Amino acid sequence: MVTATFRFYEELNDFLARPLRRRAFSCACARNATAKHMIEALGVPHTEVELILVNGESVGFEHPLADGDRVAVYPKFEALDIRPLLRVRAAPLRELRFVADAHLGGLAQLLRLAGFDTLYDNNFPDPEIEALAAAEHRVVLTRDRELLKRRTITHGCYVRALKPSAQLYEIFERLDLAASARPFRLCLTCNAPLHPIERGEARTRVPEGVFERQTRFVTCDVCQRVFWEGSHWQRMRALMDHVTRTAPHIRTQTQT
């Protein structure tokens, strides 16, 4: 029998049974169990994990555990400075793109609003989300821990907040998105790029009053709808300004 000692840090504790949170505990492991097997057996999706130390050394997910090992597991968390240490992922995803599960339609729209390519369909079955994530190198956003345990999903975020605007703040902070946001680049419905059009071209495509008041128009090539900077746009602009101004490192350095 192999017994190892585990300690999970920061928000990874949310996934553990209550008595195991924020402390070291011993756990019997199956023979040949890897770090990933045990972490997931304890309830933590591997996609939430950024760094694993076994006896003080950084190891990969497939590291086999030995009797007496001390395993420290860290989340992706900007305020814990783990950058100098080797991480479990060989390479970060270069351009952040997302696929959101069926419960996150509101968040998907807000991410598109911020300019992040985000696939969403309330009929996507789990295997399709897994396939899209692998084929298009998309980060999976979900409120379903089981989904994040699927084999081929390498990058994922378990979304804790319930309201779409709070979810947007959460994802911006955890993934440090503020610097790469490009608001009003994508159609909220189609996830397709928006293009400016000549004002004259908009004349027959928008209500007359709108045409008279507005000077700038953009269109989506997929749904052909025309958008302008109306009151809805102004509210979205305020939200975007607030999210992108909120520093990603506002959390103080905390060690638990």
Ligand SMILES: [Zn+2]
């Ligand atoms: Zn569209």
